[in-house]
Amino acid sequence: MTDTYKDRPEPYQAARLRIRGGSIPNRRPTPPAGFRIEVVRIGEYTRDDWDAESYSIFGEGGNPAACPECGRTGFYGPRFAEPERRFRACRFCGFWQDVDGPPTRYLPTAHTCDPWPELSHAPYIWWVSSDTDAYDCPFCGDPVIVAVAVVPTPAETPKHPWWKIPQNRPPSFYRRLWSNWECSAGRTIL
Numbered sequence: 745m746t747d748t749y750k751d752r753p754e755p756y757q758a759a760r761l762r763i764r765g766g767s768i769p770n771r772r773p774t775p776p777a778g779f780r781i782e783v784v785r786i787g788e789y790t791r792d793d794w795d796a797e798s799y800s801i802f803g804e805g806g807n808p809a810a811c812p813e814c815g816r817t818g819f820y821g822p823r824f825a826e827p828e829r830r831f832r833a834c835r836f837c838g839f840w841q842d843v844d845g846p847p848t849r850y851l852p853t854a855h856t857c858d859p860w861p862e863l864s865h866a867p868y869i870w871w872v873s874s875d876t877d878a879y880d881c882p883f884c885g886d887p888v889i890v891a892v893a894v895v896p897t898p899a900e901t902p903k904h905p906w907w908k909i910p911q912n913r914p915p916s917f918y919r920r921l922w923s924n925w926e927c928s929a930g931r932t933i934l
């Protein structure tokens with residue numbers, strides 16, 4: 745059930761979709777577009793949900809919610825991207841869902857270049873949608889081929905240092921914590 749580095753002969757083994765108790769292995773080097781988590785477990789996500797989650801953390805200072813997929817806090821929450829993208833995402837297990845969209849799984853990648861940062865004793869993770877083949881490294885600028893840069897998700901790696909990140913703390917705690925690293929400074933949820 746548990747992946748370890750040595751058990752995985754090919755990079756996309758890491759991209760196996762796991763839903764507590766079940767898994768759907770990828771059958772080809774690039775995960776199929778529209779790869780999704782069973783909606784029986786994780787349902788719709790509406791603009792009202794996004795507003796409520798955002799207000800709870802950023803308005804009321806409530807503890808960040810646990811990820812509905814992996815249950816961790818500090819990594820999961822509502823997010824916004826220019827120009828008008830509202831979604832929720834977990835940088836521990838890769839659960840990703842746009843408002844009014846299906847639940848999906850993003851892939852964890854890391855470029856092995858010199859400037860690639862460490863975060864809490866592990867390489868920083870750049871999450872990409874499952875239909876992304878390549879991207880420009882945000883730290884060195886070189887092209888990164890997703891198929892060769894995929895790493896295991898922290899959620900599937902029992903000894904991953906991020907398991908030690910304290911849980912169920914207020915937003916101020918996580919803001920201070922993530923400010924320890926340049927790549928995460930300013931965030932409340934990783």
Ligand SMILES: [Zn+2]
Binds near residue numbers: 811815820837839899
């Ligand atoms: Zn998660």
Ligand SMILES: [Zn+2]
Binds near residue numbers: 856857858882884886
């Ligand atoms: Zn790089």
